[in-house]
Amino acid sequence: MESSGEADPAGQDQDRRLAASLTARYSDWVLEALDELPGCFLLTDPSLAGHPIVYASRGLATLTGYARREVLGRNARVLQGAATDRAAVAGVREAVRAQRAHQVDILNYRRDGSPHWVLLHLAPVFHAADGRLLHFLAVQVPIAAAARRPPCRAAAAMFAACREEARVDEDFPCASHAGKVFVDMDKRGLGAEEPRVASDSEKEKAMSTANSIFSALNRYSKLTGLVVCGKRCDSVGIQALSSSLNLSLGRIKQSFVLTDPHLPDMPIIYASDAFLSLTGYSREEILGCNCRFLNGPGTSMEVLEEINQHICSEQACTVDQLNYRKDGSSFRDLLHVSPIRDASGKVAFHIWVHLDVGTKHDFNGLTPEVWQLGAVGAVRVAVRGLSASGSLLRPSQ
Amino acid sequence: MVSATKVEGEYSFLSKNSPLDQFEGVKTHLYRFGTEQHGNDNIRSFACADQGGPSLLDTIILSQWDGSAWKGHLDYDVTSCKLKVIEGGRNFVVQLNDKWNSFSLKGYDKFFELFGCLKPNCMKSYEGLLLCVAQGEKDRPEVVPSTSPPKDGLLLIANAYPVEYGHIFLVSSAINQLSCSWDKRMFGLATKIASEVNNAAFRVFFDNGTSVVPDRMFFQACYFANPLPVESASTVTIYDGKARSGIIVSEIVDYPLKALVFTSNNIKALVNVVSEISFSLHDNSTAYSLLISNNGTKVFVFPQVKNLVTGYSLSAWECGGYFVYHTKFDFDKASETEISNKMTSVSLQDGAFEDLKHLCCATVDDLVM
Numbered sequence: 001m002e003s004s005g006e007a008d009p010a011g012q013d014q015d016r017r018l019a020a021s022l023t024a025r026y027s028d029w030v031l032e033a034l035d036e037l038p039g040c041f042l043l044t045d046p047s048l049a050g051h052p053i054v055y056a057s058r059g060l061a062t063l064t065g066y067a068r069r070e071v072l073g074r075n076a077r078v079l080q081g082a083a084t085d086r087a088a089v090a091g092v093r094e095a096v097r098a099q100r101a102h103q104v105d106i107l108n109y110r111r112d113g114s115p116h117w118v119l120l121h122l123a124p125v126f127h128a129a130d131g132r133l134l135h136f137l138a139v140q141v142p143i144a145a146a147a148r149r150p151p152c153r154a155a156a157a158m159f160a161a162c163r164e165e166a167r168v169d170e171d172f173p174c175a176s177h178a179g180k181v182f183v184d185m186d187k188r189g190l191g192a193e194e195p196r197v198a199s200d201s202e203k204e205k206a207m208s209t210a211n212s213i214f215s216a217l218n219r220y221s222k223l224t225g226l227v228v229c230g231k232r233c234d235s236v237g238i239q240a241l242s243s244s245l246n247l248s249l250g251r252i253k254q255s256f257v258l259t260d261p262h263l264p265d266m267p268i269i270y271a272s273d274a275f276l277s278l279t280g281y282s283r284e285e286i287l288g289c290n291c292r293f294l295n296g297p298g299t300s301m302e303v304l305e306e307i308n309q310h311i312c313s314e315q316a317c318t319v320d321q322l323n324y325r326k327d328g329s330s331f332r333d334l335l336h337v338s339p340i341r342d343a344s345g346k347v348a349f350h351i352w353v354h355l356d357v358g359t360k361h362d363f364n365g366l367t368p369e370v371w372q373l374g375a376v377g378a379v380r381v382a383v384r385g386l387s388a389s390g391s392l393l394r395p396s397q
Numbered sequence: 398m399v400s401a402t403k404v405e406g407e408y409s410f411l412s413k414n415s416p417l418d419q420f421e422g423v424k425t426h427l428y429r430f431g432t433e434q435h436g437n438d439n440i441r442s443f444a445c446a447d448q449g450g451p452s453l454l455d456t457i458i459l460s461q462w463d464g465s466a467w468k469g470h471l472d473y474d475v476t477s478c479k480l481k482v483i484e485g486g487r488n489f490v491v492q493l494n495d496k497w498n499s500f501s502l503k504g505y506d507k508f509f510e511l512f513g514c515l516k517p518n519c520m521k522s523y524e525g526l527l528l529c530v531a532q533g534e535k536d537r538p539e540v541v542p543s544t545s546p547p548k549d550g551l552l553l554i555a556n557a558y559p560v561e562y563g564h565i566f567l568v569s570s571a572i573n574q575l576s577c578s579w580d581k582r583m584f585g586l587a588t589k590i591a592s593e594v595n596n597a598a599f600r601v602f603f604d605n606g607t608s609v610v611p612d613r614m615f616f617q618a619c620y621f622a623n624p625l626p627v628e629s630a631s632t633v634t635i636y637d638g639k640a641r642s643g644i645i646v647s648e649i650v651d652y653p654l655k656a657l658v659f660t661s662n663n664i665k666a667l668v669n670v671v672s673e674i675s676f677s678l679h680d681n682s683t684a685y686s687l688l689i690s691n692n693g694t695k696v697f698v699f700p701q702v703k704n705l706v707t708g709y710s711l712s713a714w715e716c717g718g719y720f721v722y723h724t725k726f727d728f729d730k731a732s733e734t735e736i737s738n739k740m741t742s743v744s745l746q747d748g749a750f751e752d753l754k755h756l757c758c759a760t761v762d763d764l765v766m
Contacts, residue, residue: 251449251450251451252450252451253450253451316467338467340476341474341476341477343479343480343481343622344479344480345476345477345478345493346477364453364539364540365539365540365541365542366453366456366460366540366542367542369464370426370456370457370460370461370464371456371460373459373460373461373463373467374451374455374456374457374459374460376459376460376463377456377458377459377460377462377463377563378456378459380459380463380476380562381459381562381563381596381598381620381622382622383622384476384480384561384562384620385480385621385622385623386622392623393481393482393490393622393623394482395482395483395484395485396481396482396484
């Protein structure tokens, strides 16, 4: 462990610069918030020379053996090693160059030189308004060894066929000791690692870690008025709603958004004024984004999954969810999600009607649930008269 | 649907001697009209974009209906039924819906469902009951969340076989009281509901073409997202009573079905006049349908020749230009000619229509406001 606190002007300069990469864009609290998140992840700044790591999570040491200070300022390739697949590295480099998300199973090396397989989930962090690339987020999820393996002898034979390295005569223990075996192997050896493939649950873990990080970044951007998202929120790319639909929707007083399930990542294509007031975001910040920017550490994964399932089966649901405003404060959200069909009979949008349960409301004698469904009904009527292309129904040619 | 034995058993409910109780323990939302009068020059039209949000009554009807649909009380999701506009200039609208049955609205089974669902001690039966609407005592309208329906109100019940989104029956809450074939007070309430909902998509209907149980009166309503063709058709004023009674009587021209429309901002006048006309039509055994539109300021009257063989007459929305087809084959080949022919076949003869026009003008003339 390198000692800290030495008089080292150059080093301190660099530290300041690295810290500024984050604190210039987010409030100081962002570091504390990120520190609280589980998992192993890095934030890197492509605008600084060498594309250095500017933040490393607490989980880094557990997975890699590196202390956080040791990796700050260095390029993330410090985690790679001799046997890291060149093609995988090239894929990562290409994704960075193209500023897009990327997932790959890759062999990394710990501080002590021992190799281990991780699922690397790379995601660009864009400034929501101007699409500027701010950081890259790199989440690492360790890939467990496969649960069941063919008998050891066969495995050894297979292994030998895959790798030229001289491990053939090694008598491999059974699967249950696999992890231990890898650690005990010659640390600097080439290959000797059976390629692993990340399971669905590992991929999900990577996704949810990434989502938590985005939520944290969003929550702490208040001081600089920044909102970030994982893809360029291109509201220009979204087809403008027909004026008659806009007019009808504009009359509806409840807090709601409409999302389009036919566009990638199901973006928001309409947000009511009441929704903007409730959450603190401006329309420009959220059009084109997926609703997940509302989620945060307290948001239940089970509830998100329930919503997903209902969306997939074209059903409505009401859930009680903890969501977060732009300023980071959370609120209990009575959320109703429902598919909305157009004149073709097919689902055109989903409506998400929100209600802050903690705030006192006066709905003229209506219960909150009745108030919410009133918005759903009004949107249904408005959309029912539209053709699949989104314009008023006209005689078919 | 309804089995023969069931109908037989339920027939007793509809007889004069039936001791049908009022609602025992039924609770529903109650919407009370305010006593404040809207100004006569309160013009509401389709194009008025500057309105405040949806009205309270509009919100509660839509919400209750959506909730009912969500809970599975309806037979099918009508918004999943395809719509199209027919070429040809009249813009007839047709829907492909293999679940809706015209006989589910006409005939005993419909009444059975309506009143069968009001049987006491049958919890399942109250599922479709959305709301009760009645006149209130206060200035402003109010909603009472859970209360027993008063006897002088209208019950709004979701139609399990909707023709469009929000399809409801409007029925007197005094179900054990036999109403005559025309209840002016009920008509007044129905028109007032249209006015108070204040949503251009909301239309109220009345059909007097059925021969079934003539002593029960009920209305229907639903939300049509697009204009109904008859609402866009040209009209010719045949009586301008704006100065005296505030009512204008117009004839729909260039439309396959002969029809008249009464326009007024004065609900009371409208209700009086149309009630008189309805009595006359009924006395003459003329089948007819009514369409209340434009937020209760227009009432279309569709007099029809009743086909004595089939008993077939068009429902009010069909008169308006909206048709439902059961099979894809029929839906695909639906044409303006075919639909126009359907309308023409029930349209009054010229002579009879002229008489009706004279009657309408005379009625409005006589109206003392």
